[in-house]
Amino acid sequence: MSGKIDVAVIGGGPAGLAAALSASREGASVLLVEREARLGGILKQCIHDGFGLIRFGEKLSGPEYAYRFTRELEVTNVTVMLHTFVTRIDKTESAFLLTLVNRDGVSQMEAGSLVLATGCRERTAKQVAIHGTRPAGVITAGSAQYYTNILGQRPTKRCVILGSGDIGLIMARRLTLEGAEVVGVFEAKPSPGGLLRNVVQCLHDFEIPLYLGYTVTRVFGTERLQAVEISEVDESLKPVSGSEELVHCDALIVSVGLIPENELAESVGVELCRSTGGPLCDQNNMTMVDGVFSCGNAMHVSDLVDHVSESGELAGRSAAQYKGGKRIFAEVKADADFLYAVPQRIDLGNLKEETVMFFRSGEDRGKTTVRVLADGAQVFCKQFPQLRPPEMERIVVNLKDKLRPNGTVMLTMEAGD
Numbered sequence: 001m002s003g004k005i006d007v008a009v010i011g012g013g014p015a016g017l018a019a020a021l022s023a024s025r026e027g028a029s030v031l032l033v034e035r036e037a038r039l040g041g042i043l044k045q046c047i048h049d050g051f052g053l054i055r056f057g058e059k060l061s062g063p064e065y066a067y068r069f070t071r072e073l074e075v076t077n078v079t080v081m082l083h084t085f086v087t088r089i090d091k092t093e094s095a096f097l098l099t100l101v102n103r104d105g106v107s108q109m110e111a112g113s114l115v116l117a118t119g120c121r122e123r124t125a126k127q128v129a130i131h132g133t134r135p136a137g138v139i140t141a142g143s144a145q146y147y148t149n150i151l152g153q154r155p156t157k158r159c160v161i162l163g164s165g166d167i168g169l170i171m172a173r174r175l176t177l178e179g180a181e182v183v184g185v186f187e188a189k190p191s192p193g194g195l196l197r198n199v200v201q202c203l204h205d206f207e208i209p210l211y212l213g214y215t216v217t218r219v220f221g222t223e224r225l226q227a228v229e230i231s232e233v234d235e236s237l238k239p240v241s242g243s244e245e246l247v248h249c250d251a252l253i254v255s256v257g258l259i260p261e262n263e264l265a266e267s268v269g270v271e272l273c274r275s276t277g278g279p280l281c282d283q284n285n286m287t288m289v290d291g292v293f294s295c296g297n298a299m300h301v302s303d304l305v306d307h308v309s310e311s312g313e314l315a316g317r318s319a320a321q322y323k324g325g326k327r328i329f330a331e332v333k334a335d336a337d338f339l340y341a342v343p344q345r346i347d348l349g350n351l352k353e354e355t356v357m358f359f360r361s362g363e364d365r366g367k368t369t370v371r372v373l374a375d376g377a378q379v380f381c382k383q384f385p386q387l388r389p390p391e392m393e394r395i396v397v398n399l400k401d402k403l404r405p406n407g408t409v410m411l412t413m414e415a416g417d
Contacts, residue, residue, distance in 0.1 A: 003109060003110070004095070004109070004110045004111075004112075005028075005029045005030065005031045005079070005109060005110070005111050005112070006023070006028035006029045006030065006111070006112045006113070006320060007020075007023040007028045007029070007030045007031070007111060007112065007113050007114075007115060007316065007319045007320055008030075008031045008033065008096070008098055008109065008111035008113075008114050008115070009023070009030060009031065009032045009033065009114075009115040009117055009316065009319075010033050010086050010114065010115065010116055010117060010118060010264065011033070011034065011041070011116070011117035011118045011119055011296075011298070012032055012033070012034030012036070012039040012040070012041060012080070012082075012117075013039075013040065013041020013042060013043065013117060013119050013296065013297075013308075014040075014041060014043055014065070014066065014069070014296065014305050014308045014309050014312065015041075015117035015119070015295045015296025015297065015298070015308045015309065015311055015312035015315075016032060016034070016039075016041070016115070016117035016295075016296070016312060017032075017039060017040075017066070017069040017070065017073065017309075017312065018069065018295075018308075018309040018310075018311075018312030018313045018316065019115045019117055019293075019295055019312040019313065019315050019316030019319070020032040020073065020076075020078045020115075020316060021069065021072055021073060021076065021078070021313070021316065022312065022313040022314075022315075022316030022317045022320070023115070023316035023317065023319055023320040024076040024077060024078050024316075024320075025317075026316075026317055026320035026321060027320070028319070028320035029077065029079075030076075030077070030078045030079065030316075030320075031078075031079045031081065031109060031111065032073075032078050032079065032080045032081070033081050033084050033086055033098075033100065034080070034081070034082050034083075034084065035083070035084060035085050036082070036083070037082055037083055038082070039066065039069075039070050039073070039080070039082070040062075040063065040066035040070065041066075041119055042062070042119070042142070043062035043063060043065055043066040043305070044062065044063060044066065044150070045062065045142075045145050045146050045149045045150050046061065046062025046063075046145070046149075046170075047061050047062065047063065047149050048061065048062070048170055048173075048174070049061050050197075051064070051065040051305050051306075052064075052065050052068075052305070052306065053304075053306065054304065054306035054307075055306045055309060055310075056068070062305075065305060069309075081100065081102065082102075083102050083103060084100050084101070084102040085100070085101045085102070086098055086099070086100060086264060087099050087100070087101050088267070089114070089264060089267055089268050091268060091269075092110070094112075094324075095110045095111060095112050096110070096111045096112075096113075096114050096268070096291065096292075097109075097110050098110075098111060112291070112322070113291045113292070113293065113319040113320075113322045114268075114291065114292045114293065114319070115293045115294075115295060115312075115315045115316055115319050116262070116264060116265050116270075116279075116287075116292065116293065116294045116295070116298055117294075117295050117296050117298060117312060117315070118260075118261040118262065118264060118265075118298045119260075119261055119296060119297045119298055120258040120259055120260045120261055120277075120297040120298065120301055121258065121259055121261055122140040122141065122142050122143075122167075122254070122255075122256075122257075122258060122259075123140075123254070123256045123257045123258070123259060124140060124254065125138050125162075125219075125252065125254045127256070128162075128215075128254070128256050130162075130216055130217065130218065130219060130252075131217065131218045131219075132218045132219035132220060132221075133219065133220070133221060133222060135219065135220075135221035135222060135223060135224050135225045135226070136223060136224050136225065137155075137156070137221070137224050137225030137249075137250050137251040137252065138219060138225060138251070138252045138254070139155065139251065139252075139253060139254070140253070140254050140255070141161070141163075141165065141167040141168045141170075141171045141253050141254065141255035142167055143155075144156070144171050144175070144251075144253050145167065145170075145171055145174070148171075148174055148175065148178060149174075154175070154178050154179065154180060155251060156175065156180050156249075156250055156251030156253070157179075157180055157181065157250055158180065158181040158183065158248070158249045158250055158251075159175065159180060159181070159182055159183065159249050159250065159251035159252065159253055160182075160183050160184065160186065160216065160228050160230075160247055160249045160251075160252050160253070161182060161184070161185045161186070161252075161253045161254075161255060162186050162215065162216045162252060162253070162254050162255065162256060163185075163186075163187060163193060163254060163255035163256040163257070164185050164187040164192040164193040164194050164199070164210060164255070165193045165194050165255040165256065165257060165258075165390075166193075166194040166195055166198050166255075166303065166390075167255050168185060168194070168253065168254075168255025169185065169192075169194045169198040169199060169202040169203060169255075170198060170202055171253060171255070172185055172202055172203060172206070172208050173201070173202035173203075173205075173206055173208070175253075176206050176208060182208050183209075183247055183249060184208065184209040184210065184211050185203060185208065185209070185210045185211070186211045186214040186215060186216060186230060187210065187211065187212050187213075187214070188213065188214065188215040188233050188237050189212070189213075189237070190212055190213060191212065191364050191388070192210065192212070192390070193255075193257075193389075193390050194390055195303055195390060195391060196388070196391075211230075213232055213233055214230055214231065214232055214233065215230070215231060215233050215237075215239065216228050216229065216230060216231075216252060217229050217230070217231045217239050217244065219252060220246075224250060225249065225250055225251060225252060226248065226249075226250070227246050227247060227248045227249060228246075228247050228249060228252050229244050229245070229246060229247075230244070230245045230246075230247050231243050231244050231245075258297065258301045259277055260276070260277040260278045260297060260298045260299070260300070260301065261298060262277070262278060262279065262294075262298060265279055265287065265292070265294065265298070268289055268292060269289055270287045270288065270289050270292055270294075271287070271288045271289075273300075273340070273342075273344055275339065275340035276299070276300040276301075276340050276342060277300070277301075278294060278298055278299040278300045278342075279292075279294045279298075279299060280344045280345060281293075281294055281299060281342065281343045281344060281345065282327065282329070282343050282344075282345040282346060282347040282350075283343045283345075283346055283347065283350075283351065283355045283356070284314065284315075284318040284347065284350060285299065285311060285314050285315040285318055285343070286318060286322075286327075286347070288345075290324065290327070291319075291322055291324070293315040293316075293318055293319045293322075294315065295308075295311040295312045295314065295315035295316075296308045296311050296312055299311060299342070300340065300342050300358065302358075302392055303390060303391060303392055304392070307358070307392065307394065310356075314356075325349070326349075327347045327349060327350070328347065328348045328349050328405045329345045329346065329347060329348070329405075329406070330345070330346040330348060330374075330375075330399075330403040330404070330405070330406065330407040330408060330409055331344070331345060331346075331406075331407075331408050331409070332344050332345060332346060332357075332408075332409045332411070333408055333409070333410050333411070334359065334410070334411040334412075335410075335411065335412050335413060336362070337361060337362055337363075337365075337412075337413040338359055338360065338361060338362060338411060338413065339359075339360040339361060339362045339389055340359065340360055341357060341358070341359040341411050342357065342358050342359070343355075343357065346399060346403060346409055348403055348405060351399060351400050351403075352400065353398055353400055354396050354397070354398060355396070355397050355398070355399050356394065356395075356396055357372070357394070357395050357396075357397055357411075358392055358393065358394050358395075359392070359393055359395070359411060360389050360390075360391075360392050360393070361387035361388065361389055361393075361413070362389065363389065364386075364387070364388050364389070365386060365387040365388075365413070365415075366385075366386055366415070366416070367383060367384070367385055367386070367415070367416030368383070368384050368386070368387050368413050368414070368415060368416050369381065369382070369383045369384075369413070369414050369415075369416050370382055370383075370384060370393075370395070370411065370412070370413055371411070371412045371413075371414075372395070372397050372409065372410070372411055373408075373409070373410040373411075373412070374399055374402040374403050374407070374409055375402065375403055375404060375407045375408060376410075377402065379397055379398060379399060379402055380395060380397045380398075382395065383416050384416075387413075
């Protein structure tokens with residue numbers, strides 16, 4: 001396959017599906033590229049419910065949520081390429097040249113704009129400095145979910161879960177339902193890393209213990225994991241000498257965070273944000289490279305798929321409407337109480353009445369007032385009953401005609417009354 005299209009969407013997960021549909025509605029010719037055999041991304045293996053509460057007003061499983069989009073995709077003009085990898089992107093004078101590889105060989109496609117919906121990957125045990133050998137049984141929570149829900153194989157009889165991210169919490173419940181013994185979920189930080197609803201529904205309801213302030217420091221086993229060493233950690237999250245305890249198990253399931261996949265973005269010169277791991281973007285999800293858009297977990301890791309789809313729709317619509325032209329920026333800044341805030345730039349030449357912003361707090365907080373200042377003037381103020389780093393917040397701000405070129409949007413936090 002070769003030729004020219006208006007918008008190329010790379011990644012067929014929830015963000016890519018939403019982006020392709022949104023671009024198609026704008027009348028653009030769209031190519032959707034997915035490296036797996038089926039569309040849906042991680043949703044295919046998420047058989048638990050809780051998806052779609054915001055978008056559809058009902059609880060859906062991951063496959064049900066994905067089906068709502070794939071069914072709609074079937075009646076559009078979107079060209080879908082499965083089992084296809086984008087191995088190279090070259091910038092031409094007015095477009096992007098994609099090199100595609102699949103079972104039919106190598107082909108090229110020229111696209112007027114790109115939407116990168118490449119998602120994220122899990123951190124592994126070696127990325128959190130666990131010592132020992134490399135026995136079978138040390139896997140990520142996503143891999144455990146794939147074995148259980150897709151392959152129908154229980155990967156463990158007695159396991160330890162390191163990290164209290166949402167996938168780890170959900171797998172603690174899932175494995176318990178499949179007859180495995182979950183010794184406990186061990187979290188180095190002083191508070192859980194997942195949504196509170198998952199802590200309650202996945203751990204408390206099934207009497208699975210959560211140990212805060214603990215980590216795994218060593219694994220034991222030659223061919224198969226036989227035990228792990230658990231240690232307490234101090235305030236700087238370093239293991240406390242003398243606190244080591246041996247726990248016998250046949251699997252260590254790691255749920256210690258996600259890393260946005262942006263190797264393709266970097267290959268075309270996209271600048272990444274140190275706080276999010278994703279590209280620096282404006283309010284239309286365009287990166288600092290003109291014509292390249294980002295969305296979903298590739299842009300910043302979201303805890304709700306509804307927000308991932310919203311991000312994809314914005315990126316797809318913006319990519320379809322992209323006509324080039326110079327952008328005039330104002331910078332978005334956040335004080336030290338924020339973990340991050342997105343977007344990081346505001347394009348004054350394409351600013352609408354409402355700008356959607358997302359942020360996470362740097363630590364657990366009680367009642368907190370969040371303010372947004374445009375060149376020093378307050379344009380938004382809201383009091384939140386509590387803020388937690390695992391729970392992303394969404395706000396809508398009116399910045400139109402309130403910023404000057406090279407101006408600043410400032411987000412601040414202060415303790416509530």
